Amino acid sequence: MVEILHAADLHLDSAFASLTEEQARQRRQESRQLLRDMVDFANDHGVQLLLLPGDLFDGERVYAQTAPEMAEALGRFTGQVVIAPGNHDWYSPRSPYARTLWPDNVHIFTGAAMERLSFPQYGCTVYGAAFTGPEMPAPEPFRVPEEDGVTLLVLHGDVAAPGSRYRPLSPEWLAETGADYVALGHVHSCSGVQYAGKTAYAYSGCPEGRGFDELDDKGFLWGRVDRDKAELTFVPFARRRYRILTVDVTEGDPAEKIAQALSGREADICRVRLTGSVDERLPLSGLQQQLQGLAWQLEVRDETRLRQDLWLHTGEESLRGLFLQRMRREYDGADAERQRQILQAVEYGLAAMEGREL
Ligand SMILES: [Mn+2]
Numbered sequence: 001m002v003e004i005l006h007a008a009d010l011h012l013d014s015a016f017a018s019l020t021e022e023q024a025r026q027r028r029q030e031s032r033q034l035l036r037d038m039v040d041f042a043n044d045h046g047v048q049l050l051l052l053p054g055d056l057f058d059g060e061r062v063y064a065q066t067a068p069e070m071a072e073a074l075g076r077f078t079g080q081v082v083i084a085p086g087n088h089d090w091y092s093p094r095s096p097y098a099r100t101l102w103p104d105n106v107h108i109f110t111g112a113a114m115e116r117l118s119f120p121q122y123g124c125t126v127y128g129a130a131f132t133g134p135e136m137p138a139p140e141p142f143r144v145p146e147e148d149g150v151t152l153l154v155l156h157g158d159v160a161a162p163g164s165r166y167r168p169l170s171p172e173w174l175a176e177t178g179a180d181y182v183a184l185g186h187v188h189s190c191s192g193v194q195y196a197g198k199t200a201y202a203y204s205g206c207p208e209g210r211g212f213d214e215l216d217d218k219g220f221l222w223g224r225v226d227r228d229k230a231e232l233t234f235v236p237f238a239r240r241r242y243r244i245l246t247v248d249v250t251e252g253d254p255a256e257k258i259a260q261a262l263s264g265r266e267a268d269i270c271r272v273r274l275t276g277s278v279d280e281r282l283p284l285s286g287l288q289q290q291l292q293g294l295a296w297q298l299e300v301r302d303e304t305r306l307r308q309d310l311w312l313h314t315g316e317e318s319l320r321g322l323f324l325q326r327m328r329r330e331y332d333g334a335d336a337e338r339q340r341q342i343l344q345a346v347e348y349g350l351a352a353m354e355g356r357e358l
Contacts, residue, residue, distance in 0.1 A: 008185030054086025054156030086156030250276030
């Protein structure tokens with residue numbers, strides 16, 4: 001049995017295009033710190049193998065301190081580190097992997113063919129390969145030898161995506177390997193542990209989101225691997241999460257309602273979508289300023305509809321017109337609570353008829 005931590009797709013030195021320059025700089029610094037924190041976690045929890053299947057760097061060009069800081073952080077790990085470069089940080093003589101002095105406990109796959117690392121102190125063997133260019137074909141069939149003890153594979157690749165240019169890996173190929181666990185990189189959300197035959201495999205996802213297409217909790221997988229069994233837990237580790245919050249401001253003070261939705265999000269990067277109907281256009285930049293500080297970065301999007309607009313097409317000769325006329329009659333004779341429901345029904349109805357998203 002071997003204790004592992006599996007993390008991937010750090011994409012260090014990403015540009016973070018949606019942030020200000022200063023914030024982007026801070027984020028890059030934070031993601032370098034993340035690796036140190038991860039090593040602390042690993043040391044505190046008796047992890048023996050740190051498996052890093054690629055895209056640790058966002059590209060070939062990194063800031064001068066990035067790779068040396070990574071080497072320094074990994075050098076403080078009490079176990080062994082295995083890195084399998086991916087499509088963003090593919091191995092070449094120009095890559096940070098080749099140009100950095102790594103501590104003895106760091107092992108980096110450098111070839112496209114499977115390489116073998118033996119760790120008798122943990123009773124296990126690790127296989128893996130690198131990306132040696134920005135794209136890789138499907139690997140040759142591969143099977144681990146029976147006598148290897150607990151066997152792990154560390155690979156960057158695309159599972160169940162037959163046409164992929166990023167080393168497509170079929171479940172059949174994974175099952176054929178006979179490995180006990182395949183630590184994968186490339187997909188940025190955690191897959192949880194899956195099985196192909198007796199072979200367990202997983203994407204850990206990225207430990208930190210980089211945009212609104214990488215929402216909510218991010219982290220790594222941690223636990224133990226034994227013959228034919230992987231017991232791994234997802235550990236949320238992101239310092240900042242990307243969140244999209246929808247706030248209906250039909251009623252009440254918009255600032256208050258947004259503040260409520262943002263409570264506890266000081267460290268996060270939030271996009272607030274304002275929905276519902278309002279009497280007049282919201283003072284967006286004022287709101288944004290007033291609520292500064294409730295999130296690390298806040299973006300407010302006005303998707304509300306002016307109340308009068310709701311009834312604009314009442315009575316026109318169409319399904320929409322008839323619908324509005326009917327709703328308007330009900331609205332005029334209803335109490336406040338009922339009116340609120342009717343407004344909402346009108347919003348949904350109009351959205352459906354106009355093929356819009358609410
Ligand atoms: Mn990738």
